[in-house]
Amino acid sequence: MKKILLIEALANSGPYVLDAAGALGAHVFVATHEDVYDSYPATLRDKIHGTVFTDLTDGDRALADLAGFAKATGIDAVACCWEFFTPLVAQLAHRLGLPGNDPRLARASRNKAEMAQAFAAGQVSAPRTVSVRTAGEAAPALDAVGIGFPVVVKPAEQGGSWGVSVVNSPEELDTAVRQAQSWPIAAPHGLPMDQRVVIQEYVPGPEFSLDTVVWRDEYAHLPVVEKHTTGGAYRAETGHTCPAALSPADLRSLRAATERALEALGIRNGVAHTELKLSPEAGPVVIEVGARLPGDHLVDVVRRASGIDEARAYLQAVLDEKPDVPAPRKGRARSDSSPRRVPAPSTG
Ligand SMILES: Nc1ncnc2c1ncn2[C@@H]1O[C@H](COP(=O)(O)OP(=O)(O)OP(=O)(O)O)[C@@H](O)[C@H]1O
Ligand SMILES: [Mg+2]
Known part of the structure; x- marks a missing residue:
């Protein structure tokens, strides 16, 4: 019986991971805080060993406590759901x-300021980015590298598009930077968030995500998902389509840009969720990568569309088994409010 240590199960993909572990016949031990565990629904607790x-x-x-626990328990693999x-x-x-990702580069998969540096070093196709600590630094920092408007302003650390806005003129910068700094901690653990703000070129074009299972230096790409969002300053997700309708050339270029990004971030085991835009001028541009399963029930969307269980493949990779x-x-x-399957198009 394999034993997996899952760092926090209270996440969108948590139940998928726990179900996949059950199907693989593995036991899952969850690392969390006692107060957070108190808020777990019974349906989640029931799946945990x-x-x-x-x-x-x-x-x-946490590192010392969990290493001690893992050695005493005979843990075979470490996983998480949360970026x-x-x-x-x-x-x-x-x-x-x-098996795991390069620990020296791992912060860059969580922190958008460090991710931008890793992308620049790895010559990844990504928006040019500056990072600032105060609203006053924003306009001079953009001028210094020649980034014009519109720009996208976002917290170095957050998720769910919190504090992200599209800014069309210098007058709007101040409010956008302050807004991006409005969430200094992340619930439910109270993790302190880097208060830097990243500002980057606005990339036009349709938006996609591509999940990749990484095992022994091999990339297995899942079907591409198109993400539909509202327009305007604050982009809200309105739904997803899987697989995205893409030409073979566009699919190849999205995959190539993704692989370059994963290399730059030292992602060498597990799963990665890469968000890209397909710019009419620049081609694929990587917006961000998370070294984790996707949220928004995309595990379910991808499974319904393709039959592939990426939570299972993720656990197989961290267990060092062929995914x-x-x-x-x-x-x-x-998917819009809830995922559903629609008939296959005649072209497949
Ligand atoms: N440089 C950019 N150019 C154009 N649009 C962007 C850019 N950066 C972000 N966006 C838009 O804003 C959304 C949220 O940005 P981002 O993914 O960086 O933040 P997040 O908080 O991690 O959001 P989420 O968790 O929803 O993915 C993107 O999905 C995209 O629609
Ligand atoms: Mg994102």
């Missing part, structure tokens, strides 16, 4: 000698 409580806001202490814990997973896997990523079956799924 055991727990280890620690303070996940204190990285050194903010991906660096801790990389460090813990490294400490335990288990099951079969060729997708023909189909298409759309």
Whole structure:
């Protein structure tokens, strides 16, 4: 019986991971804080074999506590669902000698300022980006590197598009930067967030996400998902279509840009969720990568469309087993408020 240590299960993809572990016959031990565990629904608790409580806001202490627990319990693999814990997973896997991402680069998968630096170093096709600590620094920083408007302003650390806005003129910068700094901690653990703000070129074009299972330096790409959003200053997601209707050339170029981004971030085991735009002028541009499963129930959307269970493939990769990523079956799924399957188009 394999044993997996999952750092926090209270996340959109948590139930998918727990179900996949059950199907693989593995036991899952969840690392969380006692107060957070108190808020777990019974349906989640029922899928968990055991727990280890620690303070996940204190990285050194959590690493020491979880390494001790993993050794005593005979843990075979470390996983997570939440972007903010991906660096801790990389460090813990490294400490335990288990498969994982490069711990030296792992913060760049959580922090958009560090991600921009890693992308520049790795010559990844990504928007030019500056990072600032105060609203007053914003206009001079953009001038210094010659970035014009519109720009996108976002917190270095957050998710769910919180604090992200499209800014069309210098007069709007001040408010946008302050807004991006409005969430200094992330619930439910109270993790402190980097208060820097990243400002980057606005990339036009349709938006996609591409999930990739990484195992022993091999990339297995899942079907591309098109993301539909509202326009305007604050982009809200309105739905997803899987698989996206793409030409073979566009599919190849999205995959190539993704692979370059994963290399730049030292992602060498597990799963990655890459968000890209297909710019009419620049081609594929990587907006961000998370070293984790997607949110928004995209695990379900992809599974309904293709038959591929990426939570299962993720766990197989961290267990160092060959992931099951079969060729997708023909189909298409759309999600708006809730995912549903729609008939396959005649072209497949
Ligand atoms: N440089 C950019 N050019 C154009 N649009 C962008 C850019 N950066 C972000 N966006 C838009 O804003 C959305 C949210 O940005 P981003 O993904 O960086 O933040 P996030 O908080 O991680 O959001 P989420 O969790 O919703 O993915 C993107 O999905 C995209 O629609
Ligand atoms: Mg995003």
